[in-house]
Amino acid sequence: MQSGTTTGTAGAPPTGTPGGPVQTPPGDAQEALGAFLPEWLFVPGWQYVVAAVVLVVGYALSQYASRVLGRRVARRFRRQSVAQTVLRLIRFSVMAVAVAVAVSVLGFEFGDIVLSVTVFSAVLGVVLAPLVGSIISGLFILADEPYEIGDMIELEDGRKGFVDEITIRYTKVYTLDNTSLVVPNANMRDRFVTNYSAEDERIRLTLKILVTYESDVSRARTLLENAASDVGEVIEGGPDIRVGSARYPAQPTAYIDEFADNGVLIALRYWAKKPYKLLTVRSRIQTKLWERFDADPDVEMAYPHQHVVFDDTSGTLRAEMAPNGEAETPIDSGADAAGNGDEGVSSPPQTNSGDADGRPGGPSDGV
Known part of the structure; x- marks a missing residue:
């Protein structure tokens, strides 16, 4: 009889063989x-x-x-x-x-x-470089706070809209035309972005009107200020508004901006309460201003015009009427007509035969 003990399971089939227990994969x-877990689940x-x-x-x-x-x-x-x-x-x-x-x-x-x-780090690094740049820019945007969700901003290309979402990769903006605009944060950080509602929603705007020199300029300035004050979306008065270290009048104020070629240019500076309907506010001011200018005979809007003056230094012009009543092409009696003789245009007849050498009459002809 053999002494000692035998370890292991006698007669057990090897692990993983048919009829034996299922071996779990390594890991x-x-x-x-x-x-x-029970073995029957594997x-x-x-x-x-x-x-x-x-x-x-x-x-x-x-x-x-x-x-x-x-x-x-x-x-x-x-x-x-x-x-x-x-x-x-x-x-x-x-x-x-x-x-x-x-x-x-x-x-x-x-x-x-x-x-x-x-x-694959080298390949992925080249492919994902723009994404990584946008992520880093997104972190800077979240830290610097140039704009926030709900702010009205204007992009560098002139499009305006409201910030709807800010992630570390992109910024989503709903434009005023109700279109969705997704801009990578790298572009938002590298370009100029104007925020209209960051700290103070009040915004100062300018409206320029040109009146004639014959108008009452003082009366025109008063009409401008009153027209803006009558619009509900415009701040009509109150304490001065501070911008940085300067203070500006809160009520609409008209200034003489320039003595232009066709009239006096007056600039109206006014504060809008909200930056969301700027075109509507501007249109309402101009509508009220048009009604006031139309009812006031002392103020007239200017428009571009030219005044042509003929005097003794302007030259002469000859025109003839054809038998059918239509005007013929005028013939210039100046130097241009004389110098273009090779084009078949004859010069107008002279009052005398000219000098002895056959040249047209000059100063000695008495013309």
């Missing part, structure tokens, strides 16, 4: 699942099912975390764009953990992922 996540392709379930659960958790932490984040951060960015980062972090677990279930190790990223 930390798979070994952890195999420790507490059917062929179970890794993909588990990875899909993990991703679905991760997405649900990311949305739940965003709803639960939404109010706290909104109270913590004053700016709405920053609060939305923080919530996006929370959702992204939860999904990143879920993706990492799903990848581990599929058998990928962290070292394999790092190696793959290292191999």
Whole structure:
């Protein structure tokens, strides 16, 4: 009888052979699942099912975390764009953990992922360079606060709109024509952006009117100021408005801007309460101004005109009437007609025969 003990399971088939227990593939996540899950769950392709379930659960958790932490984040951060960015980062972090677990279930190790990223880093760096630039610019925009969600801005090309969304990659703007405009943050940071409603929504505008020199300029300035004050969207008075270290009158004020060629140019400076309907405000002021100018005989709007004067230094012009009553082409008696004799245009007849050498009559002819 042989002494000693025999370790192992006698007569057990090798692992992975038919009739024996199903072997779980290698991997930390798979070994952890195999420790507490029954073996009958490990059917062929179970890794993909588990990875899909993990991703679905991760997405649900990311949305739940965003709803639960939404109010706290909104109270913590004053700016709405920053609060939305923080919530996006929370959702992204939860999904990143879920993706990492799903990848581990599929058998990928962290070292394999790092190696793959290292191999394709050069190619991805060239392809993703604009995206990385927009992300960095988005971080600067969130930190510098040039505009906020709800602000009315004007882009460098003249388009105006309201900021609807700010992310670390792009800024979404709804234009005044009700079109959606998505601009990468790299473009928003490198170009001029005018913010009409950043700190103070009041905005000062200018309206220029040209009146004739015969008009009562003082009366015209008064009519301009009264027309602007009668519009509800215009600030009609009050304390001076401070802009930087300067202060400007709050009520509409008309100034003589220039003594132009066709009249006196008067500039009306006025403050609009809101920057959202500037064309409407301007149109209402001009409508009231037109009614006042039309009813006042002492003020007249100027328009471009020319006054042509003929005197003894202007030359002479000869015109004849044809038998059918139509005017013939006038013939200039000046130097042009005499110098273009080779074009078949004859000079007008002279009062005498000219000098003895046959030249046309000159100063000695008495002309």
